[in-house]
Amino acid sequence: MKTKLRTVLVFAKINTLRFFRDPLALFFTIAFPILFLFVSGGLFGNNSNVSFKVAIINQSNSQFAQQFVDNAKSNNVFKIDNTVTTLDAANDKMVHSQLDAAIVLPQDFGQKQAGKNYPSGQAKVYYTQNNQQAGTALGAILDAQFKQINSKFVQTDMPFTVSTEQVNQHALTSLDYTFSGLLGFSILGLGIFGPINLFPELKKQGVLRRLSTTPLRVWQFFLSNVITQAIVGLFGMAVTFGFAIAVFHLHVIGNFLEIGVYLAFGIILILGIGLALGGWAKNERQVAPLANLVTFPMMFLSGTFFPRFLMPDWLQSITNYLPLTPVIDGVRLMITEGKHLVDLGPQLGIMAIWVIVIYAIAFRVFRWE
Numbered sequence: 001m002k003t004k005l006r007t008v009l010v011f012a013k014i015n016t017l018r019f020f021r022d023p024l025a026l027f028f029t030i031a032f033p034i035l036f037l038f039v040s041g042g043l044f045g046n047n048s049n050v051s052f053k054v055a056i057i058n059q060s061n062s063q064f065a066q067q068f069v070d071n072a073k074s075n076n077v078f079k080i081d082n083t084v085t086t087l088d089a090a091n092d093k094m095v096h097s098q099l100d101a102a103i104v105l106p107q108d109f110g111q112k113q114a115g116k117n118y119p120s121g122q123a124k125v126y127y128t129q130n131n132q133q134a135g136t137a138l139g140a141i142l143d144a145q146f147k148q149i150n151s152k153f154v155q156t157d158m159p160f161t162v163s164t165e166q167v168n169q170h171a172l173t174s175l176d177y178t179f180s181g182l183l184g185f186s187i188l189g190l191g192i193f194g195p196i197n198l199f200p201e202l203k204k205q206g207v208l209r210r211l212s213t214t215p216l217r218v219w220q221f222f223l224s225n226v227i228t229q230a231i232v233g234l235f236g237m238a239v240t241f242g243f244a245i246a247v248f249h250l251h252v253i254g255n256f257l258e259i260g261v262y263l264a265f266g267i268i269l270i271l272g273i274g275l276a277l278g279g280w281a282k283n284e285r286q287v288a289p290l291a292n293l294v295t296f297p298m299m300f301l302s303g304t305f306f307p308r309f310l311m312p313d314w315l316q317s318i319t320n321y322l323p324l325t326p327v328i329d330g331v332r333l334m335i336t337e338g339k340h341l342v343d344l345g346p347q348l349g350i351m352a353i354w355v356i357v358i359y360a361i362a363f364r365v366f367r368w369e
Helices: 002-020 023-044 063-073 087-095 129-153 174-205 207-212 218-248 256-280 284-301 313-319 324-337 345-365
Strands: 052-058 078-080 101-105 124-126
Touching (some): 023 174, 052 063, 052 129, 063 078, 087 101, 087 124, 124 129, 174 218, 174 256, 174 324, 218 256, 218 345, 256 324, 284 313, 284 324, 324 345
Parallel strands (some): 052 101
């Protein structure tokens, strides 16, 4: 038995060294997820600081109007385009999505009305149909600001009020939530596309046929690949974690060791699909359509690119049982909520069942040539 395990370790060492000497494999396993991280970080990393691209067209000469414009320029909510001075110019930029909205301060804005000793006026927000959400949100923000200003001039009673209180002590960003999807995407690429590209090529070169004439058993060959992919995968994800924490300030609440163990189990699970497909196929043309048929549902329905809670309830019930879904859900719970392995019984149960089923199929369909 020691000899058989030694054979497994030798093959695992050879496979690992071969991986780290392959620039293309290094790019797709380490560099590509980091590039994807920078795209995701750019989209979701700073969503807590909402801002609007606006033009302020001040038609009033009042001191209050000028003060309002000055305050808006120093407010992080507004990114003001100072080159726009007319509503027609603002409309042209809004049509081309260069502006979210235009704020017009009419001539009487900030002037004192007859019988009143305080300034008044109505600012108007213009927006296009494709920017309706931004225009509505901007109107609500301005309304809140004007209410605060109004309270300084006119004291009113408020019978009904609302208060807010943060219940989650961890200040999570959108990236914190979507990061687990990026890890799932990495596992999917590593576990499936690696074997389906490598195994048919080894069969074409006759390498696997020659290995079949040796005492090497299928389980030894599979186990060596599992060890290699787990080492490579965890190394690549550690680099991705490092970049996410250093550059985008990713908040990781869970235990890194437990997250690593869970990710390794996820790699083993998804790798089984790659071993089954790559071990069965005779060439790349035979495996490519089947690989796409297997991976695309998981890629788009397991929460890789967008949260599953946006799906209809009936679709969520179905996607609960896709192999990649418990991997992503479990990692997300560990990263964002600090869950431990003992808290992830349902996810681990589904993953364990899939491991048994997938590897049984992989052993059944594997062929050396």
